[in-house]
Amino acid sequence: EVQLVESGGGLVQPGGSLRLSCAVSGFTFRQFWMSWVRQAPGKGLEWVANINQDGSEKYYVDSVKGRFTISRDSAKNSLDLHVNRLRAEDTAVYYCARGNYVFDLWGRGALVAVSS
Amino acid sequence: IMMTQSPATLSVSPGERATLSCRASQSVSTNLAWYQQKPGQAPRLLIYGAATRATGIPARFSGSGSGTDFTLTISSLQSEDLAVYYCQQYNNWPYTFGQGTKLAIK
Numbered sequence: 187e188v189q190l191v192e193s194g195g196g197l198v199q200p201g202g203s204l205r206l207s208c209a210v211s212g213f214t215f216r217q218f219w220m221s222w223v224r225q226a227p228g229k230g231l232e233w234v235a236n237i238n239q240d241g242s243e244k245y246y247v248d249s250v251k252g253r254f255t256i257s258r259d260s261a262k263n264s265l266d267l268h269v270n271r272l273r274a275e276d277t278a279v280y281y282c283a284r285g286n287y288v289f290d291l292w293g294r295g296a297l298v299a300v301s302s
Numbered sequence: 303i304m305m306t307q308s309p310a311t312l313s314v315s316p317g318e319r320a321t322l323s324c325r326a327s328q329s330v331s332t333n334l335a336w337y338q339q340k341p342g343q344a345p346r347l348l349i350y351g352a353a354t355r356a357t358g359i360p361a362r363f364s365g366s367g368s369g370t371d372f373t374l375t376i377s378s379l380q381s382e383d384l385a386v387y388y389c390q391q392y393n394n395w396p397y398t399f400g401q402g403t404k405l406a407i408k
Contacts, residue, residue: 223345231337231345231388231399247396281344287392288335290356292344 188212195296208265208282219286224278307400324389333393
């Protein structure tokens with residue numbers, strides 16, 4: 187089955203860190219750009235970061251540059267997002283999505299809640 | 303690029319046509335996608351290239367427009383179409399989404 191499954195979300199204090207992971211199955215992971223998109227509670231969607239097929243190109247929205255790091259492991263069919271120096275405004279469901287700029291497959295999301 | 307969707311909420315009776323609008327703050331050519339998000343679910347790609355249906359999307363969904371003004375039309379609304387619909391431009395980085403139109407079944 188073609189699917190993306192996120193894990194690693196949770197409650198974290200401001201300034202804290204988490205590692206989000208996305209397990210990929212059912213398609214040839216190494217052939218696709220991958221992205222992270224987030225959705226704050228009750229809000230719309232925001233593209234966060236993406237990474238090319240071999241991990242040599244990475245792009246971030248300005249609000250997370252220097253704090254978030256996207257990476258991938260083709261041997262493990264896994265996409266990661268390391269989120270550091272978290273702020274209250276980073277509270278959101280983080281979705282793993284297939285694609286560079288059009289996202290044709292999405293995971294169910296992982297909730298990151300930043301609160302003291 | 304700012305994407306503005308209207309209306310914020312739309313109520314339509316089953317079998318009727320639903321028309322959702324999306325406007326870009328500057329031209330995005332036809333680099334525009336539409337997504338459907340049902341309650342408690344992840345988004346699903348409906349349309350890309352402003353008018354091309356994604357794999358498995360029913361023919362009742364259609365997209366049109368270019369430049370700054372776009373439309374998603376659902377020709378004959380079904381009860382399962384209750385969802386929030388988002389447009390997204392990918393002409394300019396960073397890629398941006400509209401705030402969504404909530405479609406309710408009357």
